[in-house]
Amino acid sequence: MATIHEVAARAGVSTATVSRALNGKSTVDPELATRVAAAARELDYRPNAVARNLRRQATTVWALIISDIENPFFTAVARGVEDVAQAAGHSVVLCNSDEDLDKEARYLQVAVAERVAGVVLSPTTVDTDIGPLVEHGIPVVAIDRPLRGISTVLVGSRTGARDATTHLIAAGYRRIGCITGPQRVSTAEQRVDGYAEALRASGRRLNHRLVRHADFKVSGGRRAAERLLDASRPPDALFVANSLMAIGALQALAARGLRAGRDVGMVAFDDAPWTQLVDPPITVVAQPAYAIGEAAGRLLADGGAPRTVTLDAELIIRASSRGASGHQQS
Amino acid sequence: MATIHEVAARAGVSTATVSRALNGKSTVDPELATRVAAAARELDYRPNAVARNLRRQATTVWALIISDIENPFFTAVARGVEDVAQAAGHSVVLCNSDEDLDKEARYLQVAVAERVAGVVLSPTTVDTDIGPLVEHGIPVVAIDRPLRGISTVLVGSRTGARDATTHLIAAGYRRIGCITGPQRVSTAEQRVDGYAEALRASGRRLNHRLVRHADFKVSGGRRAAERLLDASRPPDALFVANSLMAIGALQALAARGLRAGRDVGMVAFDDAPWTQLVDPPITVVAQPAYAIGEAAGRLLADGGAPRTVTLDAELIIRASSRGASGHQQS
DNA sequence: TTGTACGCGTTATCAA
DNA sequence: TTGATAACGCGTACAA
DSSP: OOOHHHHHHHHTSOHHHHHHHHTTOSOOOHHHHHHHHHHHHHTTOOOOHHHHHHHHTOOOEEEEEESOTTOHHHHHHHHHHHHHHHHTTOEEEEEEOTTOHHHHHHHHHHHHHTTOSEEEEOOSSTTOOOHHHHHTTOOEEEESSOOTTSEEEEEOHHHHHHHHHHHHHHTTOSSEEEEEOOTTOHHHHHHHHHHHHHHHHTTOOOOGGGEEEOOSSHHHHHHHHHHHHTSSSOOSEEEESSHHHHHHHHHHHHHTTOOBTTTBEEEEESOOGGGGTSSSOOEEEEOOHHHHHHHHHHHHHHOOSOOEEEEOOEEEOOGGGSOOTTSOOO | OOOHHHHHHHHTSOHHHHHHHHTTOSOOOHHHHHHHHHHHHHTTOOOOHHHHHHHHTOOOEEEEEESOTTOHHHHHHHHHHHHHHHHTTOEEEEEEOTTOHHHHHHHHHHHHHTTOSEEEEOOSSTTOOOHHHHHTTOOEEEESSOOTTSEEEEEOHHHHHHHHHHHHHHTTOSSEEEEEOOTTOHHHHHHHHHHHHHHHHTTOOOOGGGEEEOOSSHHHHHHHHHHHHTSSSOOSEEEESSHHHHHHHHHHHHHTTOOBTTTBEEEEESOOGGGGTSSSOOEEEEOOHHHHHHHHHHHHHHOOSOOEEEEOOEEEOOGGGSOOTTSOOO
16 A cells, blocks of 8 residues: 555655656656656555545545436436546446435435535435535535425426326326325426326316325335225226336236236336337336436536526337227226 | 534534544543534534545445446345445445446546445456455455455356256257357356357257357347347347346347247346236346345455355246247248 | 645544 | 544645
């Protein structure tokens, strides 16, 4: 674990010269520079970033705190953030809050303690407290879910949900169930809102028994679908708020010998690759996940006053919502 | 950005006492301890982990460097590592090397520079150089792919591939194609080896035109499948070395009006949830991803001499390999 | 152009 | 039990 002192000794110069030479600073005699480089190589010298960060009062690391690492939406976001970070000379470390307020708080603590250069965060709930970050002057960008006072990258969740539901209504479905995410998670709420708005626009009333909150994961989606399907008056179509819960819903359908698109209509958020492989293919609301990450990275890199960027989700119509004309429930 | 000095001043004690009180050290007057706690709270004091790490010459962070964040196998591994880390009092930061030797090298540099407490790594290739890590005394555990001289957690890839191929042979398939990962990636090589071994065991010769190396991603799997399917004598079954490439292969089949399990047999590595949702469901070789992460975390936490742990993959037979009796190629 | 010396914020040692 | 002080490794004024 060679230090700058050992390099200096070996090169026969002062530590200051080593520092200047290795950081390509203005004025260093080429002769000395090569001697320093040689000594550093020979000793396999690696500058101690901890000491450097302390001295510089700054780090080069961005923390990306996402709410579910197993959700393909967030991993795609991560790639977008990472590509921008690389270009801006930052490293990205990814933390998985697992939709858990405590875990999230711990990682935010770590981010402050380590004095990271910036944070991109998908808040687990609206209660997420970024006070410590802002008080310590660490720039934060929220993604997917808004947070007051800071830059945010959002998706038109409500519009996407409304379009999806309107599409199901137009296809002839009469009892459309909704499986959304946890209470207090803004995207979950917005997707219900959009669903409700579409129902109202077609002159229907919102039936609360057809709306279920789950955990945005496979198992929760499955349980929610089971409850809906096993009710006395089951839905003839499902609007599902993300792709993991859609898997669960399809499992529940399969267990009952039902098929999405033939027996029950379906639209799901997120254009996961497998949605085109099931038969019939699933109609989806595609979110521009990579672009969200890119936008968040740029907002973080640019600094400046808080801005909110909203990207559009796109309804991609496939066969799972092809229509209920042949088998409507009475 | 309050420092320990300001807390000390406010509490009317020395910085040493603040440090002792806040770290719950042995002997601190309860009266002073409460005064320190109050001052820290009032100033919203957050210990600077950078300074602490420098002084302690140690950090509490583990780096987990995986080769593809969009591969569900690795995200499941990550959850296993993380759960062990939490229990051992470590934070985990995740880095995505993207199967790119340069990116991987950069993250390894960062890990050394930041003096992390440990590294869990899925090496992109056998050329991965962990010399810097070991020279600086940073413990490293390799997962999924072996690295000499350090603890490693592996899966019985060759056995799994052999079992899968043997199963396809027994089901009556005559021309079994193989889509594996990149050259020089050990799991990719082992899965071809297992495939070849099964062919030999049944008295067949390995046909190199039926083996394709791809990138372990969707697009590569699709292109590989396209070449195999568009050949003059296409295969009647496919053995695919991970779930992302399986998606690509299924896309290629669908584009040609073919269906896995009806027109072409298929077995794929990794028990992704969607494999049960396609019709017919896909036969898979399930890897214990979460357990791999757990084992790696324990090896890292325990320290000790290098050990290699090998976990078994399990063949889960579903309908996509139900047999070729009805439509063998001549 | 180079070297000396200080300070970043914390913890550990030592003496009181 | 507490406080003064040194030290972790580096970067940078400042002086030479």
